[in-house]
Amino acid sequence: MLLPYITFIFLMLRTSRSSDTIAVHQNISDGETIGSGNARFELGFFSPGNSKSRYLGIWFKSTSPQTVVWVANPETPLIDTSGAVKLDNQGNLTLVNGSGKVIWSSNSSASGTNINLVAQLLDTGNLVIKNGNEIFIWQSFDYPGDSFIEGMKLGKNFLTGRETYLTSWRSADDPSPGEYTLRFLMVKGKYPQACIMRSSAIETRIGPYNGILFSGRANYAPDAKPTSVSYLIMNQNETYIYYISKSNTTTLRTIVTPGGKLEFSELKFPNPEWTPIATLPADYCDHYGVCGPYGSCTTASSPSCGCLKGFDLKTSDEMSPDNDTRVCERRKALDCDPGEGFQKFSSMKLPDTENAVFSSNMSLIDCEVACKNNCSCTAYANSNITSGAVGCLLWFEDLIDVRVYPQNGQDLYVRLAASEFRFHRKKQVVMVVTLSISAVLILLGLILALYIRRKWKISDAESSSQMESEDVPLFSLSKISKATNDFSADNKLGEGGFGPVYKGLLEGQDIAVKRLSKSSGQGLVEFKNEVICIAKLQHRNLVKLLGYCIQGHEKMLIYEYMPNKSLDSFLFDESRKSLLDWSQRFEIIHGIARGLLYLHQDSRLKVIHRDLKAGNILLDHQMRPRISDFGLARMFKEEESEANTKRVVGTLGYISPEYAVNGLYSVKSDIFSFGVLVLEIVSGKKNRGFVHEDHDDNLLGHAWRLYKEGKSLDLIDECLRTSYSASEVLRSIHVGLMCVQQRVKDRPNTPNVVGMLGSEGSLPTPKKPAFFIQESEINSTSILPSVNGVTLSQIDGR
Ligand SMILES: *[C@@H]1O[C@H](CO)[C@@H](O)[C@H](O)[C@H]1NC(C)=O
Ligand SMILES: *[C@@H]1O[C@H](CO)[C@@H](O)[C@H](O)[C@H]1NC(C)=O
Ligand SMILES: *[C@@H]1O[C@H](CO)[C@@H](O)[C@H](O)[C@H]1NC(C)=O
Ligand SMILES: *[C@@H]1O[C@H](CO)[C@@H](O)[C@H](O)[C@H]1NC(C)=O
Ligand SMILES: *[C@@H]1O[C@H](CO)[C@@H](O)[C@H](O)[C@H]1NC(C)=O
Ligand SMILES: *[C@@H]1O[C@H](CO)[C@@H](O)[C@H](O)[C@H]1NC(C)=O
Ligand SMILES: *[C@@H]1O[C@H](CO)[C@@H](O)[C@H](O)[C@H]1NC(C)=O
Numbered sequence: 001m002l003l004p005y006i007t008f009i010f011l012m013l014r015t016s017r018s019s020d021t022i023a024v025h026q027n028i029s030d031g032e033t034i035g036s037g038n039a040r041f042e043l044g045f046f047s048p049g050n051s052k053s054r055y056l057g058i059w060f061k062s063t064s065p066q067t068v069v070w071v072a073n074p075e076t077p078l079i080d081t082s083g084a085v086k087l088d089n090q091g092n093l094t095l096v097n098g099s100g101k102v103i104w105s106s107n108s109s110a111s112g113t114n115i116n117l118v119a120q121l122l123d124t125g126n127l128v129i130k131n132g133n134e135i136f137i138w139q140s141f142d143y144p145g146d147s148f149i150e151g152m153k154l155g156k157n158f159l160t161g162r163e164t165y166l167t168s169w170r171s172a173d174d175p176s177p178g179e180y181t182l183r184f185l186m187v188k189g190k191y192p193q194a195c196i197m198r199s200s201a202i203e204t205r206i207g208p209y210n211g212i213l214f215s216g217r218a219n220y221a222p223d224a225k226p227t228s229v230s231y232l233i234m235n236q237n238e239t240y241i242y243y244i245s246k247s248n249t250t251t252l253r254t255i256v257t258p259g260g261k262l263e264f265s266e267l268k269f270p271n272p273e274w275t276p277i278a279t280l281p282a283d284y285c286d287h288y289g290v291c292g293p294y295g296s297c298t299t300a301s302s303p304s305c306g307c308l309k310g311f312d313l314k315t316s317d318e319m320s321p322d323n324d325t326r327v328c329e330r331r332k333a334l335d336c337d338p339g340e341g342f343q344k345f346s347s348m349k350l351p352d353t354e355n356a357v358f359s360s361n362m363s364l365i366d367c368e369v370a371c372k373n374n375c376s377c378t379a380y381a382n383s384n385i386t387s388g389a390v391g392c393l394l395w396f397e398d399l400i401d402v403r404v405y406p407q408n409g410q411d412l413y414v415r416l417a418a419s420e421f422r423f424h425r426k427k428q429v430v431m432v433v434t435l436s437i438s439a440v441l442i443l444l445g446l447i448l449a450l451y452i453r454r455k456w457k458i459s460d461a462e463s464s465s466q467m468e469s470e471d472v473p474l475f476s477l478s479k480i481s482k483a484t485n486d487f488s489a490d491n492k493l494g495e496g497g498f499g500p501v502y503k504g505l506l507e508g509q510d511i512a513v514k515r516l517s518k519s520s521g522q523g524l525v526e527f528k529n530e531v532i533c534i535a536k537l538q539h540r541n542l543v544k545l546l547g548y549c550i551q552g553h554e555k556m557l558i559y560e561y562m563p564n565k566s567l568d569s570f571l572f573d574e575s576r577k578s579l580l581d582w583s584q585r586f587e588i589i590h591g592i593a594r595g596l597l598y599l600h601q602d603s604r605l606k607v608i609h610r611d612l613k614a615g616n617i618l619l620d621h622q623m624r625p626r627i628s629d630f631g632l633a634r635m636f637k638e639e640e641s642e643a644n645t646k647r648v649v650g651t652l653g654y655i656s657p658e659y660a661v662n663g664l665y666s667v668k669s670d671i672f673s674f675g676v677l678v679l680e681i682v683s684g685k686k687n688r689g690f691v692h693e694d695h696d697d698n699l700l701g702h703a704w705r706l707y708k709e710g711k712s713l714d715l716i717d718e719c720l721r722t723s724y725s726a727s728e729v730l731r732s733i734h735v736g737l738m739c740v741q742q743r744v745k746d747r748p749n750t751p752n753v754v755g756m757l758g759s760e761g762s763l764p765t766p767k768k769p770a771f772f773i774q775e776s777e778i779n780s781t782s783i784l785p786s787v788n789g790v791t792l793s794q795i796d797g798r
């Protein structure tokens, strides 16, 4: 008689098992579960490992062994199988034991009319209590245990102050909170990094986040095609991380084990077993700060610990013998010298960002400027390695927990004392001298060989050099269009006098494409002239032409790309000008002079630039100057040294008087522009638009006044005041003033300029410069047409 009755109850339980919800006043007892047919997850009572205690939990339905992802009552287990879960009409989910005692409750409550309250296990493994309007009044994802699964958010809500993080189980048999946590140390305005912690001490730091992943995962392989993507969300209310799987047949789970390891594993449905992907800490270097401040850990060599370049291990006699704490110290202390620079370390795990300052929209160069301008800044790095390469991290304290990764590391730039760099420069000089001597010897040999060869093969050699100069590749419009993303606004580098310039990627090489606007008036002939002209000109201080493109109305020049943009982007920018110290500026002046000498004299054809200005001096990756924009250059036969032109082309502030007024130009017009440029480089101020409280003169007039008063050094850029060579500065100003003299005859020629800059002998006294009054006055006398743009072109000079 008993048997049919039991069967009846069993059938009743089966009905509730197929449901995924708990209605108000419905009971779920031990032995029953919720999670319908195809659901991935199941909620019910379980006993972990060898334990006899019962817990209410959620687990993956079809995995073996049972994979629990959430436990409601880890600290208050049931001691027998008599518990029940129910939802009251306030929206409070409670767990009661056999005596009806509440041993766990969600403490949630719905306000207003609480009709249709229901607790539901979603297919993501999230147990939610929701009202009739489908609003969640509580969810288990807000109370994580040791598991991080897809759809969960870990982080911090700054409005409520609530933090969600993982806590390890005490043991495999006991889900009560263990010693370890995985926390995303998220402080408002700081850059988040994940850490495995043992109570309040960091054991392993996983991070910071680099735009793709938390960089601590050393054994992450980029080509392994990760099956999930993680996202970091940062706004003023909250910061959190979550991840989603790329495919609905795999899922990732991350847990903190009772032993303090972070384990990543993957499940491929319908396979019932988890595949381990990674474990952290994975090696010695993963232990937080093992090599001490400014130490760097590597698994590639033994011992693993070393000091960053520029730092030495504090010797053991300074420390007590029983203290094996490593401390790396600076070889040369920082003293805020403007010559301090940054040493680049590649493939690194970035140091602890706990006290780092983060700015999401700074470029790397702005980041360098920010660090350079604050003497207590010890290092900087790009925070986001994805395509945009934006995001700046600045460190102000000791750098802790740095390691080298075999792959996937980031670049870290560490501040070192000025003398560290001087040391390198000296070494470089020795090397350069050694190399030069050997180069000269080799060259002598070659010349001899060539001379002998030439004796027999003169005609041959000449025809081959001809071939070389004509050899400028022509690219199709479609190719250039593809290289520049269809000339997208994002690729635009700037707008020159003759049209926009775009950055592009052509055959794996960065290029700059000058797209000549139709309105520029440059005809096909001029264009081809420019192409041939530039192609023949090859010098280390000139930008190299890689090719050109003519198709329909489109005319384009393809140059090599200069990563540091133009001189004016440094010289006239308050925050970036300090990146150019005096020795660099002096080198730039020399470089421009040498480039000009080549154009004016050494090249086979005399070329006058006609638009020499700071914007047309590009800087390569070593900050060496490269003269660009030969769109205005003309070729001359040797005997022609002066020409008259119908069109005045040039830029206000740089243009010589005879050219502006009479349209006469010669190499001396370029010399005038060069003089202006030199004074601008020394002073960091633009000639055009120069203002001074005491007078109305422009920069040339101001320099002239100071020169007459014997106070030329006052002209120097304020940001260079602490470190410069007075004799070099005075010589540069003197040469600059000689170049901007009114009379063409008074100005030195190009070889003289190069010679004067390089020698130490006395120089002739310059006369008053031309155009030393602000140009507004010149305008009023109608000598120069006034034009909005910076570059004047196609203006009838007669
Ligand atoms: C739920 O269980 C409680 C005791 O825990 C019992 O009093 C109540 O009648 C049960 N409700 C239902 C609908 O079975
Ligand atoms: C229920 O819990 C109370 C308080 O923890 C305890 O005293 C009682 O023995 C428990 N009853 C059962 C049947 O477990
Ligand atoms: C939920 O129920 C428990 C046990 O009855 C009670 O202690 C708690 O105050 C309730 N919380 C809310 C918000 O009603
Ligand atoms: C719910 O509230 C009770 C009493 O206020 C408290 O003891 C218990 O820890 C709370 N439960 C949760 C899950 O916060
Ligand atoms: C932050 O919270 C406020 C108030 O709740 C809200 O108005 C604002 O939209 C939130 N901002 C973001 C970015 O979520
Ligand atoms: C996965 O997604 C595909 C297409 O989006 C669907 O056809 C398939 O049924 C899904 N599989 C599962 C297990 O949800
Ligand atoms: C070991 O030396 C370091 C640096 O001098 C010091 O910070 C640390 O407290 C010392 N540790 C012990 C255990 O003495």
Ligand SMILES: *[C@@H]1O[C@H](CO)[C@@H](O)[C@H](O)[C@H]1NC(C)=O
Binding pocket: 361
């Ligand atoms: C960068 O962000 C700050 C605040 O986050 C904002 O004030 C500034 O305008 C932003 N700069 C740019 C160039 O977007």
Ligand SMILES: *[C@@H]1O[C@H](CO)[C@@H](O)[C@H](O)[C@H]1NC(C)=O
Binding pocket: 357, 373, 374, 375, 376, 377, 396
């Ligand atoms: C340098 O940066 C730190 C940290 O942001 C700041 O407290 C300090 O005022 C800055 N110093 C200067 C001179 O800007």
Ligand SMILES: *[C@@H]1O[C@H](CO)[C@@H](O)[C@H](O)[C@H]1NC(C)=O
Binding pocket: 211, 232, 360, 384, 385, 386, 387, 388, 389, 390, 391
């Ligand atoms: C990283 O940069 C990418 C592309 O610029 C952007 O989509 C992403 O939101 C950035 N991530 C962070 C965390 O700043």
